[in-house]
Amino acid sequence: MTSAPAAVGSLAAAVPHVPPARLLADLLPPRHFADARFSTYRASPQHPSQAATVARLEEVAAVIAKPVRKGLFARRTSAPAVYMDGGFGVGKTHLLTSLAHAVGLDVSAYGTFVEYTNLVGALGFRATVDALASKKLVCIDEFELDDPGDTVLMSRLLRELADHGVALAATSNTLPDALGEGRFAAEDFLREIQALADRFEVLRVDGEDYRHRAVVTDSAPLPGSAIRAAAGSVPGATLDAFDDVLTHLARVHPSRYGAMLDGVELVALTGVHPVAEQATALRLVVLVDRLYDRDVPVLLAGGGEHGLFTDEMLAGGYRKKYYRALSRLGALAEDGRALVG
Incomplete structure (x- = not known):
């Protein structure tokens, strides 16, 4: 006796309703990288920048996870902001996920660049800042500036989060001061792009697509x-x-x-x-x-x-x-x- 074929669905028929609360709840590392940790990243001996980036991110995680001193005489220090640049497939997302796990998923927000811009569209700018400001770390994967509006929006969002003491970590295939090149007239928004670049410590991750x-x-x-x-x-x-x-x-x-x-x-x-x-x-x-x-x-x-x-x-x-x-x-x-x- 043969079993009946499985019911086949259609992607083109799926029209999901996504409330704003789910957009916030979904700001977690992707399932594909659920087991990613610094200890499971296999740094290539041929590319020393990989091991150097792991070591630096472990230091950053320790700084972010450290309890915040409060009180009249507590010193205010700027939160870390790191930016991993490298080609596709060199493990940047693995490292970004590892950082979120090291700091703690309960105090981290993790999403792609487009997910954050979509969040602002759904919640509004102020509500997005308020929601993310409660975190110790905001991770931005696949940082891309595809239009001038995104440039101004993300620059303002990161500035406000940094002012709230939120640490930032991002990945991209493009250096911060080169974002937007080839996609829009980046020179017209050079000040905003430079402001983004100045916020980050750039960590170069060399290597080949694993x-x-x-x-x-x-x-x-x-x-x-x-x-x-x-x-x-x-x-x-x-x-x-x-x-x-x-x-x-x-x-x-x-x-x-x-x-x-x-x-x-x-x-x-x-x-x-x-x-x-x-x-x-x-x-x-x-x-x-x-x-x-x-x-x-x-x-x-x-x-x-x-x-x-x-x-x-x-x-x-x-x-x-x-x-x-x-x-x-x-x-x-x-x-x-x-x-x-």
Whole structure:
């Protein structure tokens, strides 16, 4: 007697409601890095900056976790602010998560850059400051300034948090004083960008993408019939045409992409092809990041992730985002193959 196929869901049909309270509650390290600690980071001997960054972050964690002296004669000291710069796949998110764990998740807020800007949009600026000012540490992963409004907003937010004595830690693929280059007229907002840069101690993390060492990140796509059958065998799987998902992403705010994946154990996409429009490609990058955060395997039919972004995109101002997405998507595709055998 054969078992009935699993009910297959649709990512393109998911329209989640995300109340502001959930946006705050979700400011935690991603599931993918639940076990990340300084002790589990494998620093490469070929890149001494990795071990140096670990040592410095351990010092920073000790400073942040130290009880705050109160009273008339207590000395006011500025809270640490560190900024990890390096290529994709060198373990910056692992280190940022390790810092949050070392300080304590109950007194830390952890989110991507876009999650913080979305939080301001949902709560309002003052309510966001009040909520985050209760923390000892605010971690900002994937720090990117994609438009002038974000530049001014984040500069003001970090200034207010620092004034409240909140420690800051960020990761990015771009040095602070180069944020915005290739995406908007950064020179017009140089003062704001420089103010951001001046707040941080920059920790350089050199190295190669670790995912290239363990998995094939340019996996061959599967036939459409194969992934349809596979999706029917995995409880919690979704099955969609790639174009349907791209269209749907334009209708859902990026702050809700994570909630779209609630209960999803596998994402299967048919008809995967190169994306030619930049706004569509950037939305796809956010979805890939949320899939990776939640360890959701993918199955790709059509062209797979190979050639997903155009040569022009891979040479432009958002190239580091696109390369990160390709690296992560390749790893998730290998996870999908392993899941269905």
